[in-house]
Amino acid sequence: MQPFAAKLRAVLITSLLLASVTAMAAGGYQVYRTDSAFEDVLDGLKAAIQERGMYINNVMDMGVMLERTGKDLGTPDPIYAKAQSVEFCSAVLSRAMLQEDPTRIVNCPFIISVYERHDERGITYLVHRTIPMEERTASPIMARIATTYEELAESAIAW
Structure with missing residues (x-):
């Protein structure tokens, strides 16, 4: 009876998580929306990247930068309450992607952003870039990168 109760609990928790997360693709980007706290999602993203053996190059505070430049440009209305972009690298994925097609250098580093609107x-x-379906089907490495983006996003939100 215990294994059934544990499975039922896992199903209920998963259902609740999925109910609070919305994912939508728009214009080359995959956007996830959740009521989880900004800091929790950001911490979950960093942990998910590092758990997969990837290196975080930089965490850019986009919210602060846009607030500062908005004032300088005469458009002081805030866009974000908080916004950070995490750029990271996987030597294995990047190397394979670039060996297959050197023009894909534009995809390096990988970036996933977390934000709360003002x-x-x-x-x-x-939000992260999406890999077009035709690229995923034509290239196993691009399919793997697409899956990596999705897994990182889902791990971050479930954190």
Whole structure:
């Protein structure tokens, strides 16, 4: 009876997580929306990247930069309450991707952003580039990169 109760609990927890997360693709980007706290999603993203043996190059505070430059440009209205972009690298994925097609250098480093909109407090967004389906089907490495982006995003939100 115990294994059944554990499985039922896992199903219920998974259902609750999925109910609080919305993912949508728009214009070359995969956007995830959750009511999880910004800091939790950001920490989950960093942990997920490092757990997979990838290196975080930089965490850019996009919210602060945009607030500062907005004032300088005469457009002081805030866009984000918080916004950070995490750029990271996988030597294995990057090397294989670039050996297959050197023009894909534009994809390096990989970047996933986490933000909370100024006008929508309490909702955290996570966004990454999508790999077009035709590229995924034509290239096993691009399919793997697409899956990696998706797994990182899902791990971050479940953190």
